Amino acid sequence: MTGTDATALEMLGARDLLEALPHATYVCDAHGRIVAYNADAAALLRLSSDGLPPYCPADELVTLSGAPLGREETAVAVALRTRARTPAHSYALVWRDGRRLRVRESARPVLAVDGRLLGAVCVVENLRETAVYEAAKAGGLAQLVGMFVSDMHGELVEVTDEYLRILGYTRDELEQGAFRWDRCTAPEHLMRDHQGIEEALRTGKCRPYEKDYVRKDGSRVPVLIGYALVRPKLNQFIGYVVDLSTRLREYTALNETMRAAETGIWDWDARTGQVIWSDTTKTLLGMSPDYQPHDVHDFLKLLHVDDRDRVSKALDHALVTRTVFRSDFRLRDPEFRDRWLFSQGGVFCDYAGEAVRMSGTLVDISARKQAEQVLRDAIAVRDEFLSVASHELRTPITSILMRAESLLRKLPAPNPDPTAKEPLVAALQLIIRQARKIDSLVGDMLDATRLSHKKLFLEPQDADVVELLTTYFSQLCEHDARARTGLHLELPARVEPPIVAAWDRRRIEQVLDNLVSNAFKYGANQPVTVRLTVPRPGAVCIEVEDHGIGIAPEARDKLFQPFERAHRVGSFSGLGLGLYIAREIVHAHHGSITLVSELGVGTIFRVDLPLVPATS
Template sequence: MSDPTMIENLPVFAFEAVFQHHPLGMWVVELNSLEIVQANQAAVKAYGYAPEEWTALTLMDLCIIEENQLREAFSRHASFAGGKEYVFVRKDQSALIVDLSWQVFQEGKVLLTAREVVREGSQLLSPLERMTELSRMIRAEHGLEAIQTLTQEVQQRMGEALQAAQVGIWEWDQISGQVLWDEQTAFLMGMALEEFDGRIESFNLRVHPDDLEGVGQAILQAREQQNPFEKSFRVKAPEGQHRWVMSRGRFDYTPEGVAYRMTGVILDISARIQAETALRESEKRLRELMDAQKRFIADAAHELRTPLTAIQGNLDIFLRYPNIPEDEKMDILTEVQREASRLGRLVNDMLQLARGDAGAALREEEVQLDQVMTEMWKDISRVVPFHHLILTEVEPVQVVGDHDRLKQLVLILLENALKYTPEGGTVTGSLKRKGHHVELRIADTGYGISEEDLPRVFERFYRADRSRQRGEDPGGTGLGLPIAKWIVEGHKGKIWLESELGAGTVAVVQLPLEESRFS
């Protein structure tokens, strides 16, 4: 901040321009009578007196201090750059605290500049009745007692307001390096007030290591640019976690522009950060759901169009050419039946996923998972004569879950393994306890999945290279694994595939053994 007391050295026309447009309240005062000769625009705006009213006032009409004390201050310091606070009164008798600087110049005149310390509307000051009484006491030569009383009230109310707002205050001496905290600041920094030794290093130890450099850079930038300081960062809480705080402050400078003190406040913003984080996550999740919905609609339209087109095309041929040979008619009807079956499976799978997206609840019942797996293995073995189906180890395991959905899960994984395994290949299954989980594994000796395709196998309608599918119509809809994932996650479990191109695939499911709680 530039030194306002230096403008008296300007030429008259320049002085008037700088004086009137200076952002701080300024007055020219007669040194002997303390009569106000002139006030600038900032003073007119801040103190409520019209421009023509100022010449009828003295400085004592504004400043709550004994006249002889003010004269003595002027006589001791012909030039004073600020650092001492005075109580000033506006026209409406409201009060504020200012940091007053002055310069004696121009044949016994004084140029004064007031920087407001406590903002208008603050609850830290006395009410009108108390300020009026203090003014009366001062003018009755009880000024010292009144100022002390006012100072005590201001300090008390400031402390009460800051405590109610859970705001801590601090001060950092730039010369000695000592830091002063109040009790609230110590609490927010995660320590007791008596534990703080006043060293800036103690502050640094409380700041999260990842944020410390940013805090230092913000302080340095504020000091070099003479701007207010503001920074959010994390501090270590006593319980071992971290809380988010925001600190704001400003530097005080000598007339030479050297920072000698920094004062500020600190407040807890953990709740705000948590809310902002939750909002960002919610927005991200919403965008993902919207993107997934768009993809689902586009993919569903394509998948539904394919069998419908085949059905419509074959029926058109059947009706347009009634005299075609019987064997060709039979081929057409067989194709229509196959596409209709495919369409039915697709619609059923889509409805099931839609119910899952809508939050359809899963049943909770005791399920003997080993029996479910054994039964499904026997049922599939009867209708798949060209593969080797082997159960290696199936431990007796009981879980809490939805019996029908778990049965569907085993069927999806088993059919998926058979679909991508050529005739003569082997599909192996196992069920074992592992800690607090049960692990179900179904491995095949099929074509495997490329590294590029593996991360996307649980996406809806996504299929790996169709050339690796066994047969002309493997019966898949591209929704089997997404349904399996929904079932597993509904049971608070995990599912993933382990695969290598040309070396087969292993589907792994882990389900908790403790009681499930469905969302």
């Protein structure tokens, strides 16, 4: 770079010149290295005089939608590469501390007399301050609120069409300087405007307040106004105006509709704390129509002491996570102790992503709560009946089973001819089978009742898994003719040392009973296999496989629910409790039960169980 070039670049980056500019501005050389910047750029981009950093000190560049962005795609890089003025580029800067800054950047190259590239001048705008106004100009927010840019003395720099509509003027009249915002303000509200301006100059923004504008035709319109200081050197503000007359008309119509539906509506401004309740909301909360809440704490004070903290946390969580607020609660007033209310609301964010408002509805759900209580009472009565009936039935069934087995043992040896069958022996065997079947059904009802009350207790003991399965297999084959001919047990070829698990042996055998019984029931008289594998250290897998009719995909999700059946009731016997009980027992052992099935091919139930130490 020649001396003349350096002088030109130095003049371009003169501190006084840069500081006079109303925007964050910096100058870089032909390699993109910053050579000068003003105070606004230093504050916005975190620039420091200690070893000039690259033009963008952020650790990451992304588009406003979150997609990664290369530094060669930024406005200044494009200007240096193309040697042409670059239109505004919008993107986000991300620092290591998580701070994000949404900016709009435009750049213009600086060329020497002979056409050589010297560097570029770049202007950066903070979209956090200007996004609301730009969205309004684009037509989004402009149809809802009036937006304006003005100075502190009342001169309007730019306004939206909605702002003109509120005041009753045209854009031509604005350009001719026919009106100013201070001259359109009702005289008694000018002092409030001055207070708002002083607050904005001191803190950067003012709290929204209400005032009256005097329209061109002399009529008045109530508005809600708020503004923030965006160009301190020029004392310029960006603000919004909400036509409260329109809002009040719409609110009244909505309020009447909600009143007819017995639904209350509410609105909470999280920045100012202001709360608005409809008349129906006040009635549901036990307050008079004249009651005016000051903030959200007035609402929380009305809640039952046992529900207050839960609802408060739900509100805070909705604001922090920008999610829907949902909660039911009771009222503190004893006069309404049987009233249950349900409220839900949505969170509204500004263009910077900050949660600023929440609006929602309120309904009386007392009737639903009473119906739920009646249903719970009915279920409790049913469970109590099943429990008592199960206990009462088990006593005579056990006596019948024991007496039949005793008589069968006392009978003389049957005829050696296998084709001949003693009538008495056959009758006793039938009694024993049916009694065991009834005992199993009664046991399932009793277990289902215990599970509904979370009263399934385990008695874990150390057991050899291979010995448990072998003993179960031999006992089942002894009592069940189907098992003697159609049940196969597959064990690992060699188990050294023994696989020891801390299980409730009786409950695990109950799981096997249910799965094997199902396999025989739906197995189409095909063989059933019980298989033990060790998929990983500290766990085993027990599979029960049949080659029967299979289970339809739509029936698999509900198969483990109580009283659910995979096939039409009447086709197969049972209460539909076996798999539900099996799942709960497996879960109580910290295991899982799954199935794989194909129609017409068969089903495999897989039980994965950890080898939990007895002391755990």
